[in-house]
Amino acid sequence: xxxxxxxxxxxxxxxxxxxxxxxxxxxxxxxxxxxxxxxxxxxxxxxxxxxxxxxxxxxxxxxxxxxxxxxxxxxxxxxxxxxxxxxxxxxxxxxxxxxxxxxxxxxxxxxxxxxxxxxxxxxxxxxxxxxxxxxxxxxxxxxxxxxxxxxxxxxxxxxxxxxxxxxxxxxxxxxxxxxxxxxxxxxxxxxxxxxxxxxxxxxxxxxxxxxxxxxxxxxxxxxxxxxxxxxxxxxxxxxxxxxxxxxxxxxxxxxxxxxxxxxxxxxxxxxxxxxxxxxxxxxxxxxxxxxxxxxxxxxxxxxxxxxxxxxxxxxxxxxxxxxxxxxxxxxxxxxxxxxxxxxxxxxxxxxxxxxxxxxxxxxxxxxxxxxxxxxxxxxxxxx
Numbered sequence: 016x017x018x019x020x021x022x023x024x025x026x027x028x029x030x031x032x033x034x035x036x037x038x039x040x041x042x043x044x045x046x047x048x049x050x051x052x053x054x055x056x057x058x059x060x061x062x063x064x065x066x067x068x069x070x071x072x073x074x075x076x077x078x079x080x081x082x083x084x085x086x087x088x089x090x091x092x093x094x095x096x097x098x099x100x101x102x103x104x105x106x107x108x109x110x111x112x113x114x115x116x117x118x119x120x121x122x123x124x125x126x127x128x129x130x131x132x133x134x135x136x137x138x139x140x141x142x143x144x145x146x147x148x149x150x151x152x153x154x155x156x157x158x159x160x161x162x163x164x165x166x167x168x169x170x171x172x173x174x175x176x177x178x179x180x181x182x183x184x185x186x187x188x189x190x191x192x193x194x195x196x197x198x199x200x201x202x203x204x205x206x207x208x209x210x211x212x213x214x215x216x217x218x219x220x221x222x223x224x225x226x227x228x229x230x231x232x233x234x235x236x237x238x239x240x241x242x243x244x245x246x247x248x249x250x251x252x253x254x255x256x257x258x259x260x261x262x263x264x265x266x267x268x269x270x271x272x273x274x275x276x277x278x279x280x281x282x283x284x285x286x287x288x289x290x291x292x293x294x295x296x297x298x299x300x301x302x303x304x305x306x307x308x309x310x311x312x313x314x315x316x317x318x319x320x321x322x323x324x325x326x327x328x329x330x331x332x333x334x335x336x337x338x339x340x341x342x343x344x345x346x347x348x349x350x351x352x353x354x355x356x357x358x359x360x361x362x363x364x365x366x367x368x369x370x371x372x373x374x375x376x377x378x379x380x381x382x383x384x385x386x387x388x389x390x391x392x393x394x395x396x397x398x
Contacts, residue, residue: 040096042167078157088195116261119313121284148195168201175215175265184272236262331360355388362392
Protein backbone atom coordinates (compact mmCIF):
# COMPACT_ATOMS: atom_id res chain seq x y z
CA UNK A 16 0.00 0.00 0.00
CA UNK A 17 1.64 3.28 -1.08
CA UNK A 18 1.98 6.04 1.52
CA UNK A 19 0.65 9.26 0.03
CA UNK A 20 1.78 12.76 1.07
CA UNK A 21 -0.40 14.88 3.34
CA UNK A 22 -3.62 15.63 1.49
CA UNK A 23 -3.41 19.41 2.01
CA UNK A 24 0.12 19.58 0.59
CA UNK A 25 -0.72 17.28 -2.31
CA UNK A 26 -3.94 19.14 -3.13
CA UNK A 27 -2.18 22.51 -3.18
CA UNK A 28 0.61 21.18 -5.38
CA UNK A 29 -1.88 19.66 -7.81
CA UNK A 30 -3.88 22.88 -8.02
CA UNK A 31 -0.73 24.90 -8.63
CA UNK A 32 0.30 22.52 -11.41
CA UNK A 33 -3.14 22.80 -13.00
CA UNK A 34 -2.80 26.59 -13.04
CA UNK A 35 0.71 26.30 -14.48
CA UNK A 36 -0.67 24.15 -17.29
CA UNK A 37 -3.15 26.89 -18.17
CA UNK A 38 -6.38 25.98 -16.37
CA UNK A 39 -8.12 29.07 -15.04
CA UNK A 40 -10.12 27.38 -12.27
CA UNK A 41 -9.49 24.33 -10.12
CA UNK A 42 -11.61 22.70 -7.44
CA UNK A 43 -11.94 19.37 -5.68
CA UNK A 44 -15.01 17.44 -4.62
CA UNK A 45 -15.75 13.98 -3.31
CA UNK A 46 -17.58 11.27 -5.27
CA UNK A 47 -21.22 10.98 -4.27
CA UNK A 48 -24.59 10.57 -5.96
CA UNK A 49 -25.57 13.95 -7.46
CA UNK A 50 -28.05 15.93 -5.39
CA UNK A 51 -30.04 16.85 -8.52
CA UNK A 52 -29.98 13.46 -10.21
CA UNK A 53 -33.80 13.42 -10.28
CA UNK A 54 -33.73 16.57 -12.40
CA UNK A 55 -31.67 14.69 -14.97
CA UNK A 56 -33.96 11.66 -15.08
CA UNK A 57 -37.04 13.90 -15.31
CA UNK A 58 -35.36 15.76 -18.20
CA UNK A 59 -34.95 12.45 -19.98
CA UNK A 60 -38.50 11.34 -19.20
CA UNK A 61 -39.84 14.53 -20.78
CA UNK A 62 -37.90 13.82 -23.97
CA UNK A 63 -35.91 17.03 -23.65
CA UNK A 64 -32.73 15.23 -24.75
CA UNK A 65 -34.17 15.14 -28.31
CA UNK A 66 -32.39 12.49 -30.40
CA UNK A 67 -29.34 12.21 -28.14
CA UNK A 68 -30.33 8.67 -27.20
CA UNK A 69 -26.89 7.88 -25.78
CA UNK A 70 -27.85 10.03 -22.79
CA UNK A 71 -30.85 7.88 -21.96
CA UNK A 72 -29.42 4.38 -22.00
CA UNK A 73 -29.67 2.35 -18.81
CA UNK A 74 -25.88 2.20 -18.59
CA UNK A 75 -25.54 5.97 -19.00
CA UNK A 76 -28.07 6.66 -16.25
CA UNK A 77 -26.47 4.10 -13.95
CA UNK A 78 -23.02 5.65 -14.35
CA UNK A 79 -24.27 9.20 -13.89
CA UNK A 80 -25.95 8.19 -10.63
CA UNK A 81 -22.59 7.80 -8.88
CA UNK A 82 -19.03 8.56 -10.12
CA UNK A 83 -17.91 5.38 -8.36
CA UNK A 84 -19.86 3.42 -10.94
CA UNK A 85 -17.23 4.68 -13.40
CA UNK A 86 -14.16 4.40 -11.15
CA UNK A 87 -14.90 2.17 -8.15
CA UNK A 88 -11.69 3.29 -6.40
CA UNK A 89 -12.55 6.98 -6.82
CA UNK A 90 -11.87 9.05 -3.68
CA UNK A 91 -11.65 12.56 -5.16
CA UNK A 92 -12.65 14.45 -8.28
CA UNK A 93 -10.52 17.28 -9.62
CA UNK A 94 -12.70 19.75 -11.56
CA UNK A 95 -11.03 22.16 -13.99
CA UNK A 96 -12.13 25.22 -15.93
CA UNK A 97 -10.53 26.66 -19.08
CA UNK A 98 -11.79 29.93 -20.55
CA UNK A 99 -12.64 30.32 -24.21
CA UNK A 100 -13.18 33.48 -26.27
CA UNK A 101 -15.65 36.06 -24.99
CA UNK A 102 -18.59 36.18 -27.45
CA UNK A 103 -19.19 39.92 -27.16
CA UNK A 104 -22.62 41.57 -27.31
CA UNK A 105 -25.69 40.03 -28.90
CA UNK A 106 -25.88 41.88 -32.23
CA UNK A 107 -26.84 40.68 -35.72
CA UNK A 108 -24.13 39.53 -38.10
CA UNK A 109 -23.65 41.56 -41.30
CA UNK A 110 -25.79 40.35 -44.20
CA UNK A 111 -24.01 37.50 -45.94
CA UNK A 112 -22.24 36.43 -42.78
CA UNK A 113 -23.17 33.96 -40.06
CA UNK A 114 -22.22 33.60 -36.44
CA UNK A 115 -20.33 30.70 -34.91
CA UNK A 116 -20.54 30.06 -31.16
CA UNK A 117 -17.45 31.49 -29.47
CA UNK A 118 -16.42 28.16 -27.95
CA UNK A 119 -15.77 27.04 -31.54
CA UNK A 120 -13.61 29.97 -32.64
CA UNK A 121 -10.43 28.06 -31.84
CA UNK A 122 -9.32 24.45 -31.79
CA UNK A 123 -11.58 21.67 -30.57
CA UNK A 124 -11.27 21.47 -26.79
CA UNK A 125 -11.53 17.69 -27.05
CA UNK A 126 -8.12 17.81 -28.72
CA UNK A 127 -6.58 20.39 -26.37
CA UNK A 128 -7.57 19.60 -22.79
CA UNK A 129 -6.93 15.82 -22.54
CA UNK A 130 -3.18 16.28 -22.97
CA UNK A 131 -3.16 18.65 -19.97
CA UNK A 132 -5.33 16.31 -17.91
CA UNK A 133 -2.99 13.42 -18.62
CA UNK A 134 -0.09 15.67 -17.61
CA UNK A 135 -1.82 16.32 -14.27
CA UNK A 136 -2.19 12.59 -13.65
CA UNK A 137 1.49 12.09 -14.48
CA UNK A 138 2.42 14.91 -12.10
CA UNK A 139 0.31 13.36 -9.36
CA UNK A 140 1.91 9.96 -9.82
CA UNK A 141 5.37 11.51 -9.69
CA UNK A 142 4.44 13.26 -6.44
CA UNK A 143 3.06 10.09 -4.86
CA UNK A 144 5.58 7.68 -6.35
CA UNK A 145 2.79 5.25 -7.21
CA UNK A 146 0.15 4.69 -9.90
CA UNK A 147 -3.13 6.52 -9.21
CA UNK A 148 -6.39 5.06 -10.55
CA UNK A 149 -7.99 7.69 -12.76
CA UNK A 150 -10.52 8.55 -15.44
CA UNK A 151 -10.73 11.95 -17.09
CA UNK A 152 -13.36 13.61 -19.24
CA UNK A 153 -14.21 16.91 -20.87
CA UNK A 154 -17.83 16.74 -22.00
CA UNK A 155 -17.17 13.14 -23.02
CA UNK A 156 -18.13 10.97 -20.07
CA UNK A 157 -21.29 9.81 -18.29
CA UNK A 158 -21.16 12.34 -15.46
CA UNK A 159 -23.16 15.41 -14.50
CA UNK A 160 -20.21 17.73 -14.79
CA UNK A 161 -21.89 21.05 -13.97
CA UNK A 162 -23.13 19.59 -10.71
CA UNK A 163 -19.64 18.31 -9.93
CA UNK A 164 -18.23 21.75 -10.72
CA UNK A 165 -20.72 23.38 -8.37
CA UNK A 166 -19.81 20.89 -5.64
CA UNK A 167 -16.13 21.73 -6.24
CA UNK A 168 -16.83 25.43 -5.68
CA UNK A 169 -16.44 26.66 -9.26
CA UNK A 170 -19.81 28.42 -9.50
CA UNK A 171 -23.56 27.93 -9.66
CA UNK A 172 -25.85 26.56 -12.36
CA UNK A 173 -27.62 29.57 -13.82
CA UNK A 174 -31.12 29.87 -15.18
CA UNK A 175 -29.73 29.21 -18.66
CA UNK A 176 -28.32 25.86 -17.51
CA UNK A 177 -24.71 27.05 -17.76
CA UNK A 178 -22.23 26.96 -14.90
CA UNK A 179 -21.52 30.57 -13.93
CA UNK A 180 -18.30 31.54 -12.16
CA UNK A 181 -18.61 34.75 -10.11
CA UNK A 182 -15.43 36.22 -11.65
CA UNK A 183 -15.66 34.77 -15.16
CA UNK A 184 -19.25 34.31 -16.22
CA UNK A 185 -19.94 31.09 -18.13
CA UNK A 186 -17.56 31.13 -21.10
CA UNK A 187 -15.28 28.32 -20.02
CA UNK A 188 -14.92 24.61 -20.64
CA UNK A 189 -15.29 22.14 -17.78
CA UNK A 190 -13.08 19.07 -17.38
CA UNK A 191 -12.81 16.56 -14.57
CA UNK A 192 -10.43 13.87 -13.39
CA UNK A 193 -11.71 11.06 -11.19
CA UNK A 194 -8.87 10.01 -8.90
CA UNK A 195 -8.31 7.02 -6.66
CA UNK A 196 -6.54 9.12 -4.05
CA UNK A 197 -7.78 11.31 -1.18
CA UNK A 198 -7.58 15.08 -1.71
CA UNK A 199 -8.94 17.98 0.31
CA UNK A 200 -12.37 18.91 -0.98
CA UNK A 201 -13.43 22.50 -1.54
CA UNK A 202 -16.65 23.91 -0.19
CA UNK A 203 -19.57 23.64 -2.62
CA UNK A 204 -20.78 26.87 -4.20
CA UNK A 205 -24.01 27.19 -2.28
CA UNK A 206 -25.41 30.57 -3.33
CA UNK A 207 -27.44 31.51 -6.42
CA UNK A 208 -26.60 34.87 -7.95
CA UNK A 209 -29.15 34.88 -10.77
CA UNK A 210 -31.67 36.54 -8.48
CA UNK A 211 -34.72 37.85 -10.29
CA UNK A 212 -32.89 38.28 -13.59
CA UNK A 213 -34.58 36.55 -16.55
CA UNK A 214 -32.60 38.04 -19.45
CA UNK A 215 -31.55 34.64 -20.81
CA UNK A 216 -35.11 33.32 -20.85
CA UNK A 217 -36.42 36.46 -22.55
CA UNK A 218 -33.65 36.56 -25.17
CA UNK A 219 -33.81 32.92 -26.31
CA UNK A 220 -35.46 32.96 -29.78
CA UNK A 221 -36.81 29.42 -29.47
CA UNK A 222 -37.88 29.64 -25.80
CA UNK A 223 -35.98 26.44 -25.07
CA UNK A 224 -34.85 27.41 -21.55
CA UNK A 225 -36.96 25.57 -18.96
CA UNK A 226 -37.91 26.72 -15.44
CA UNK A 227 -35.77 24.04 -13.74
CA UNK A 228 -32.50 25.34 -15.29
CA UNK A 229 -32.41 22.78 -18.05
CA UNK A 230 -33.02 23.13 -21.79
CA UNK A 231 -35.39 21.49 -24.21
CA UNK A 232 -32.81 20.34 -26.75
CA UNK A 233 -35.54 19.88 -29.35
CA UNK A 234 -35.73 23.67 -29.60
CA UNK A 235 -32.16 24.69 -28.70
CA UNK A 236 -30.24 26.38 -31.53
CA UNK A 237 -27.01 24.73 -30.43
CA UNK A 238 -28.60 21.30 -30.64
CA UNK A 239 -30.37 22.03 -33.91
CA UNK A 240 -27.20 23.24 -35.64
CA UNK A 241 -24.68 20.77 -34.16
CA UNK A 242 -26.01 17.54 -32.65
CA UNK A 243 -29.07 17.33 -34.88
CA UNK A 244 -28.06 15.33 -37.96
CA UNK A 245 -31.28 15.70 -39.93
CA UNK A 246 -33.59 18.45 -41.06
CA UNK A 247 -34.10 21.55 -38.99
CA UNK A 248 -37.88 21.78 -38.44
CA UNK A 249 -39.32 24.39 -40.80
CA UNK A 250 -41.11 26.28 -38.02
CA UNK A 251 -37.80 26.70 -36.16
CA UNK A 252 -35.67 27.77 -39.12
CA UNK A 253 -36.52 31.49 -38.84
CA UNK A 254 -35.60 31.33 -35.15
CA UNK A 255 -32.08 30.15 -36.01
CA UNK A 256 -31.56 33.78 -37.08
CA UNK A 257 -27.90 34.13 -38.17
CA UNK A 258 -26.36 31.26 -36.19
CA UNK A 259 -24.41 28.99 -38.55
CA UNK A 260 -23.01 26.82 -35.75
CA UNK A 261 -24.09 26.81 -32.13
CA UNK A 262 -25.48 29.79 -30.21
CA UNK A 263 -24.22 32.23 -27.56
CA UNK A 264 -27.34 34.29 -26.92
CA UNK A 265 -28.13 33.13 -23.37
CA UNK A 266 -24.52 33.84 -22.41
CA UNK A 267 -24.23 37.12 -24.31
CA UNK A 268 -27.13 38.65 -22.39
CA UNK A 269 -26.07 37.31 -18.98
CA UNK A 270 -24.82 40.16 -16.75
CA UNK A 271 -22.13 37.92 -15.27
CA UNK A 272 -20.64 37.06 -18.66
CA UNK A 273 -21.02 40.65 -19.92
CA UNK A 274 -19.07 41.95 -16.94
CA UNK A 275 -16.58 39.20 -16.20
CA UNK A 276 -16.21 37.00 -19.29
CA UNK A 277 -12.50 36.54 -19.99
CA UNK A 278 -10.44 35.72 -23.04
CA UNK A 279 -8.81 32.29 -23.34
CA UNK A 280 -5.62 31.38 -21.52
CA UNK A 281 -4.81 28.66 -24.04
CA UNK A 282 -3.56 29.97 -27.39
CA UNK A 283 -5.39 27.05 -29.02
CA UNK A 284 -8.73 28.69 -28.16
CA UNK A 285 -7.93 31.99 -29.89
CA UNK A 286 -9.98 32.53 -33.09
CA UNK A 287 -8.66 30.57 -36.07
CA UNK A 288 -10.88 32.17 -38.71
CA UNK A 289 -12.59 35.50 -39.24
CA UNK A 290 -15.87 35.53 -37.34
CA UNK A 291 -18.60 35.85 -38.37
CA UNK A 292 -18.13 33.55 -41.35
CA UNK A 293 -18.65 34.60 -44.99
CA UNK A 294 -21.47 32.26 -45.93
CA UNK A 295 -21.28 32.02 -49.71
CA UNK A 296 -17.62 31.05 -49.32
CA UNK A 297 -18.67 28.32 -46.92
CA UNK A 298 -21.28 27.02 -49.36
CA UNK A 299 -18.51 26.53 -51.93
CA UNK A 300 -16.55 24.14 -49.67
CA UNK A 301 -16.03 20.72 -51.21
CA UNK A 302 -15.79 17.74 -48.84
CA UNK A 303 -12.01 17.85 -49.11
CA UNK A 304 -11.84 21.61 -48.53
CA UNK A 305 -14.23 21.34 -45.57
CA UNK A 306 -12.07 18.66 -43.95
CA UNK A 307 -8.91 20.69 -44.48
CA UNK A 308 -10.39 23.92 -43.17
CA UNK A 309 -11.99 22.43 -40.08
CA UNK A 310 -9.42 19.82 -39.14
CA UNK A 311 -9.21 19.71 -35.31
CA UNK A 312 -11.99 22.31 -35.19
CA UNK A 313 -15.40 22.00 -33.47
CA UNK A 314 -17.34 22.80 -36.67
CA UNK A 315 -16.28 19.43 -38.03
CA UNK A 316 -18.67 17.86 -35.51
CA UNK A 317 -21.64 18.99 -37.58
CA UNK A 318 -20.02 17.50 -40.71
CA UNK A 319 -20.16 19.27 -44.03
CA UNK A 320 -23.80 18.45 -44.70
CA UNK A 321 -24.92 19.74 -41.30
CA UNK A 322 -22.85 22.91 -41.45
CA UNK A 323 -23.91 23.82 -44.99
CA UNK A 324 -27.51 23.02 -44.03
CA UNK A 325 -27.14 25.71 -41.34
CA UNK A 326 -25.51 28.13 -43.76
CA UNK A 327 -28.49 27.79 -46.12
CA UNK A 328 -30.90 28.53 -43.29
CA UNK A 329 -29.03 31.69 -42.29
CA UNK A 330 -28.97 32.96 -45.89
CA UNK A 331 -32.69 32.29 -46.14
CA UNK A 332 -33.32 34.18 -42.93
CA UNK A 333 -31.29 37.14 -44.19
CA UNK A 334 -33.15 37.19 -47.54
CA UNK A 335 -29.74 37.81 -49.08
CA UNK A 336 -30.35 38.22 -52.82
CA UNK A 337 -26.61 38.25 -53.54
CA UNK A 338 -26.49 34.64 -52.29
CA UNK A 339 -28.96 33.29 -54.86
CA UNK A 340 -26.23 32.01 -57.17
CA UNK A 341 -24.46 30.13 -54.38
CA UNK A 342 -27.77 28.69 -53.18
CA UNK A 343 -28.66 27.54 -56.70
CA UNK A 344 -25.34 25.69 -56.80
CA UNK A 345 -26.15 24.16 -53.41
CA UNK A 346 -29.53 23.09 -54.81
CA UNK A 347 -27.54 20.57 -56.87
CA UNK A 348 -25.21 19.36 -54.11
CA UNK A 349 -24.79 15.60 -53.78
CA UNK A 350 -26.12 15.77 -50.19
CA UNK A 351 -29.96 15.74 -50.02
CA UNK A 352 -29.86 17.56 -46.68
CA UNK A 353 -28.08 20.51 -48.26
CA UNK A 354 -30.31 20.53 -51.34
CA UNK A 355 -33.46 20.62 -49.23
CA UNK A 356 -32.35 23.53 -47.06
CA UNK A 357 -31.02 25.42 -50.09
CA UNK A 358 -34.49 25.09 -51.61
CA UNK A 359 -36.05 26.52 -48.46
CA UNK A 360 -33.63 29.45 -48.51
CA UNK A 361 -34.38 30.20 -52.16
CA UNK A 362 -38.10 30.18 -51.37
CA UNK A 363 -37.51 32.69 -48.56
CA UNK A 364 -35.61 35.01 -50.91
CA UNK A 365 -38.24 34.55 -53.61
CA UNK A 366 -36.62 36.42 -56.52
CA UNK A 367 -37.53 35.33 -60.06
CA UNK A 368 -34.18 33.60 -60.59
CA UNK A 369 -34.53 31.80 -57.25
CA UNK A 370 -38.01 30.56 -58.12
CA UNK A 371 -36.93 29.56 -61.63
CA UNK A 372 -34.12 27.49 -60.18
CA UNK A 373 -36.58 25.73 -57.89
CA UNK A 374 -38.79 24.79 -60.82
CA UNK A 375 -35.86 23.38 -62.79
CA UNK A 376 -34.57 21.48 -59.77
CA UNK A 377 -37.99 19.95 -59.11
CA UNK A 378 -38.05 18.43 -62.58
CA UNK A 379 -34.87 16.48 -61.97
CA UNK A 380 -35.07 15.80 -58.22
CA UNK A 381 -35.70 12.18 -57.20
CA UNK A 382 -35.33 12.37 -53.42
CA UNK A 383 -38.87 12.58 -51.94
CA UNK A 384 -37.80 14.71 -48.98
CA UNK A 385 -36.02 17.22 -51.20
CA UNK A 386 -38.98 17.30 -53.60
CA UNK A 387 -41.23 18.16 -50.68
CA UNK A 388 -38.82 20.92 -49.61
CA UNK A 389 -38.83 22.40 -53.12
CA UNK A 390 -42.62 22.32 -53.34
CA UNK A 391 -42.97 23.86 -49.87
CA UNK A 392 -40.48 26.56 -50.87
CA UNK A 393 -42.47 27.33 -54.01
CA UNK A 394 -45.69 27.52 -52.04
CA UNK A 395 -44.21 29.77 -49.36
CA UNK A 396 -42.85 32.14 -52.01
CA UNK A 397 -46.34 32.48 -53.56
CA UNK A 398 -48.00 33.48 -50.29
